[in-house]
Amino acid sequence: xxxxxxxxxxxxxxxxxxxxxxxxxxxxxxxxxxxxxxxxxxxxxxxxxxxxxxxxxxxxxxxxxxxxxxxxxxxx
Amino acid sequence: xxxxxxxxxxxxxxxxxxxxxxxxxxxxxxxxxxxxxxxxxxxxxxxxxxxxxxxxxxxxxxxxxxxxxxxxxxxxxxxxxxxxxxxxxxxxxxxxxxxxxxxxxxxxxxxxxxxxxxxxxxxxxxxxxxxxxxxxxxxxxxxxxxxxxxxxxxxxxxxxxxxxxxxxxxxxxxxxxxxxxxxxxxxxxxxxxxxxxxxxxxxxxxxxxxxxxxxxxxxxxxxxxxxxxxxxxxxxxxxxxxxxxxxxxxxxxxxxxxxxxxxxxxxxxxxxxxxxxxxxxxxxxxxxxxxxxxxxxxxxxxxxxxxxxxxxxxxxxxxxxxxxxxxxxxxxxxxxxxxxxxxxxxxxxxxxxxxxxxxxxxxxxxxxxxxxxxxxxxxxxxxxxxxxxxxxxxxxxxxxxx
Numbered sequence: 001x002x003x004x005x006x007x008x009x010x011x012x013x014x015x016x017x018x019x020x021x022x023x024x025x026x027x028x029x030x031x032x033x034x035x036x037x038x039x040x041x042x043x044x045x046x047x048x049x050x051x052x053x054x055x056x057x058x059x060x061x062x063x064x065x066x067x068x069x070x071x072x073x074x075x076x
Numbered sequence: 077x078x079x080x081x082x083x084x085x086x087x088x089x090x091x092x093x094x095x096x097x098x099x100x101x102x103x104x105x106x107x108x109x110x111x112x113x114x115x116x117x118x119x120x121x122x123x124x125x126x127x128x129x130x131x132x133x134x135x136x137x138x139x140x141x142x143x144x145x146x147x148x149x150x151x152x153x154x155x156x157x158x159x160x161x162x163x164x165x166x167x168x169x170x171x172x173x174x175x176x177x178x179x180x181x182x183x184x185x186x187x188x189x190x191x192x193x194x195x196x197x198x199x200x201x202x203x204x205x206x207x208x209x210x211x212x213x214x215x216x217x218x219x220x221x222x223x224x225x226x227x228x229x230x231x232x233x234x235x236x237x238x239x240x241x242x243x244x245x246x247x248x249x250x251x252x253x254x255x256x257x258x259x260x261x262x263x264x265x266x267x268x269x270x271x272x273x274x275x276x277x278x279x280x281x282x283x284x285x286x287x288x289x290x291x292x293x294x295x296x297x298x299x300x301x302x303x304x305x306x307x308x309x310x311x312x313x314x315x316x317x318x319x320x321x322x323x324x325x326x327x328x329x330x331x332x333x334x335x336x337x338x339x340x341x342x343x344x345x346x347x348x349x350x351x352x353x354x355x356x357x358x359x360x361x362x363x364x365x366x367x368x369x370x371x372x373x374x375x376x377x378x379x380x381x382x383x384x385x386x387x388x389x390x391x392x393x394x395x396x397x398x399x400x401x402x403x404x405x406x407x408x409x410x411x412x413x414x415x416x417x418x419x420x421x422x423x424x425x426x427x428x429x430x431x432x433x434x435x436x437x438x439x440x441x442x443x444x445x446x447x448x449x450x451x452x453x454x455x456x457x458x459x460x461x462x463x464x465x466x467x468x469x470x471x472x473x474x475x476x477x478x
Contacts (some may be wrong), residue, residue: 036163036165037272037273037306037310038163038164038167038304038306038309039163039278039306039307040304040306041276041280041305041308041309041310042215042306043306044280044305045280045305048284049262054281054284055202055470056277056281057277057278057280057281057284058274058277058281060276060277061273061274061276061277061280062270062274062277063275069108071279
C-alpha cells in the first residue's frame with residue numbers, strides 16, 4: 001500500500017493530466033480548477049484501475065480535494 | 077399562492093417564460109396562448125447578457141425539433157444551461173446531434189421498443205398494485221404517485237427502492253432548482269450543481285456495482301460501449317432524469333383536471349379507451365415543458381430571422397394546446413383522436429423511454445380506475461416552481477375505494 005505522500009504525488013499527477021493544469025495543490029477544489037462531472041468520473045475510474053480501490057464517488061463529487069481523496073483511499 | 081392565476085400575463089418583475097414562478101403561481105397557458113397569437117417566435121431576455129427565442133406554435137416547434145442540422149443539441153437542452161458550457165456535448169445522447177447521437181442511442185433504443193419493454197409489464201403491474209394497495213381516504217395524490225418511476229427504473233437500471241427518497245430529491249434539485257422544497261440556502265445555481273453531483277456520484281457507484289455484478293440492464297449496456305467512464309455516467313444520468321422527473325406528473329395533472337371538472341367517474345367507467353386516455357393525459361400535462369437548441373447558422377423560424385449561435389427554446393406545453401392543431405385544446409377529452417401531441421418531443425431526440433412511459437401510464441390508469449370509485453379535493457393542488465418541469469407536487473384529496 002502506498003504512503004500518503006506517494007498517494008498525494010500520484011493523484012496530483014493524475015489531476016494535472018485530466019485538467020491540463022500545473023501545479024495542483026492537495027487542498028485545491030477539483031471543480032474550481034475547471035473539472036466537470038465527466039472528468040471526475042474518469043478520474044475515479046483511473047483510481048480504481050491503478051490502485052484497485054473503489055472510492056465512494058460522493059467523496060470526489062462533494063468534497064473534491066486530493067487531501068479528502070487520499071483519506072478515503074487510506075481508509076479503504 | 078401569491079396571486080390568483082389569470083390576472084397577469086407574467087408575474088411582476090419576472091422575466092417571462094424563463095421565470096420559474098410563472099409555472100407555480102402564474103398562468104403559463106394564458107401566456108402561451110397570447111404568445112401563439114401575437115408573438116409566436118419572440119425574443120425573451122434571461123438577464124442583461126443573454127436571452128432566447130421562444131417558439132410556441134406547434135408547427136414551428138416541430139420544425140425546430142426535426143431540423144438537426146440547423147439546430148444543435150450540443151450546447152445543452154435546458155434553459156438552466158444557458159451561458160454554461162455543456163460538458164457532456166457529443167458524449168451523451170441528449171447532448172449530441174446525428175450521426176454521433178445514433179451511435180450512442182441505437183443500442184439503448186433496441187432495449188426500449190414496445191416489444192422489448194412489454195416483458196416488464198407484469199412486474200410494473202404488481203408494483204403499481206402495491207403502490208395503490210394501502211391508499212384510501214385522506215391522501216396526497218402526489219405523494220402516492222411519487223414512486224411510480226421506480227416501477228421501471230428498477231428493471232432498467234437496477235435502482236433500489238431504499239435509494240428512492242434521496243434520488244427523487246436530487247432529481248428535483250436538478251430540474252426544479254428554484255422550488256422551495258429542494259432549494260439550498262445558497263440559491264438555485266448551487267442547488268443545481270449539488271443535485272447534479274449527487275446524481276453523478278450515485279450513478280458512478282451504480283456503475284461500479286454493475287461491473288462487479290452485471291444485470292444485463294441499460295447500465296451494463298452503456299458500460300460496454302466504447303465510451304469514457306464520464307460519458308457512461310452522463311448517459312445513465314439522461315436515462316435516470318428522463319425516467320424519473322416527469323412521469324408522475326401526468327396522472328397528477330390529469331386527475332386534478334378530472335376532479336375539477338367532476339368527470340373522474342365518467343372516465344373511470346370506460347377502461348376500453350385507455351390508450352386514448354393516456355395520450356390525452358400526456359398532451360394535457362406535458363410535464364417536460366421545454367427543450368433548448370442552438371442555431372448552427374443564420375436561419376429563420378416561422379419567418380423570424382434567428383442568428384447563428386442564438387438559443388431557441390421550444391415550449392412543448394404550448395404546442396400541445398395550439399388551437400390550430402387541437403380543437404378545444406384546453407379541454408381534456410378522453411376520446412381525442414388523432415392526438416399527435418409533442419409531449420415526448422419530436423425528431424431523433426423523441427423520448428427514448430416513450431414506449432415504457434406509455435405502458436406504465438396505461439397500467440397505472442387501469443389500476444387507478446379499478447381501485448378508486450371517486451376522488452374529492454380537500455385543498456388546492458400545489459404546482460412545481462420550475463421553467464422545465466411543469467406539474468404538481470402536492471395534491472390533497474379524499475379517495476374512495478371501490
